Amino acid sequence: MVSPSVKDVAALARVSIGTVSNVLNRPEIVSPDTVERVTLAMEKLSYVRNEAARQLRVGHSNALGLITLSGSNPFFTELTTAAEDSAASAGYSVIAGNSNEKKDRESGYLNLFEELRVRGVLISPVGNVVPRLRRMRQRGIPAVLVDRVSNDLSFSSVSVDDVAGGALAVTHLIESGRRRIAVVGGPTEIRQVSDRLQGARQAAAAHPGVTLEVIVVNGLTVQEGRRAGEAIVERAPSARPDGIFAANDLLAIGLLQALNMQGEIAIPDEIALVGYDDILFASASVVPLTSIRQPSRLIGETAVQILLEEAEDPDLEPRQILYQPELVVRASSASAPPA
Known part of the structure; x- marks a missing residue:
């Protein structure tokens, strides 16, 4: 069975192929009625966008890569959720990976993100990944360090002191x-x-x-x-x-x-x-x-915002956002030791 094409969608919606392309890539310039008509045609035909072809055309995907140190630590879980929410509001999805504090797994995810041509990478690194991130940036994939500052300040970072x-x-x-x-x-x-x-x-x-x-x-x-x-x-x-x-x-x-x-x-x-x-x-x-x-949510949200800004303007100077930690006293330390 042949998959429906953009041409089939355009014919059913009674619009040009260019209009269908605009609905897929720049819906803000298309009238709401036309967007609805094209969307209904896609649903009726079970049209699936050829993401690989789109990536070849524009040079990147509509996804961000995220690598955290631990998938079991609720701090990173909350940070990832905040990053996903912030990315979604800007029209992006997040592909999240957990290095489990292993350099080889971290490298594997970076390889994957390069192959997928992600729009940018958020990373809480295990070791010194700056040389690798610098090569990726030269290929059009910016990166922001999360919960970490680069030693030479050559990359933006969002972290806590x-x-x-x-x-x-x-x-x-x-x-x-x-x-x-x-x-x-x-x-x-x-x-x-x-x-x-x-x-x-x-x-x-x-x-x-x-x-x-x-x-x-x-x-x-x-x-x-x-x-x-x-x-x-x-x-x-x-x-x-x-x-x-x-x-x-x-x-x-x-x-x-x-x-x-x-x-x-x-x-x-x-x-x-x-x-x-x-x-x-x-x-x-x-x-x-x-x-x-x-502030785990604030770290995730801010990191996505900076990454998308640098994706749009690669000439922006790196920024280091450093939040201050807060002591929360509870029973495990509340009383004084015996004399």
Whole structure:
């Protein structure tokens, strides 16, 4: 069976082929009555647009590529939803991929987006992808970094000041009376983790008598948090930290499960706990979790806006949008430690 063509649609709608093309590509210049007539003809014929042919003609698709670090982290889920909503309002769709903190998967998605000729790429990278993004930009595919800043500022970015966030978390623990503080996070080559650790170290160094232990884990997951917590439970009480800053809320929830539910360590009386991201589960956990809040929806919306502006005007200067984090105090750190 031969698929219906633009010519068939034009004949049924009693318009020119050029009018059908305008309805498909520039509907704003066609009268609403004509758009409706052409749309009805397409539906009646079950016409499917030849997207590959359109891409060859205009040089790009009506899709944006998005690569996040984790598909299981609600922070990235909310960011992706906001990006999809913002893109849809501008007439674009979003093809989302999860690198799972793996460089080879990240590279695979970038290859796919190049093959699909996406209009642009939003990426929260695992490693240094700037050279690859620079080559893609030369081929007409701009990119905006999400939740990350490029070292040479050659690409626009929308992120949160993670150094300030790490300092905010540890300062809060210190001000609540904690002196033996552990930071749980990893892999440390992830920029967000290293920045949060840097801020934690700065805060600890500014307060005499405070020690800072770094516990490196293999991923930002509940399971890794639980493993770190189980190792802390095995220590003698005097060797345990009295305050923990987890590099994200998923780690913090895993720690909470191991410390409080399995190890019967009182939170926050024995160990105070602070997470990062302020995901929905933070306030709903068994012990409501103190966390550093990031404006995930605002990050996604702003990143799409900048990307589309740069797609229309490649000569725009890169912009770095840096939002400030916010401390949200809940029961996991609210009370003071015992004297």
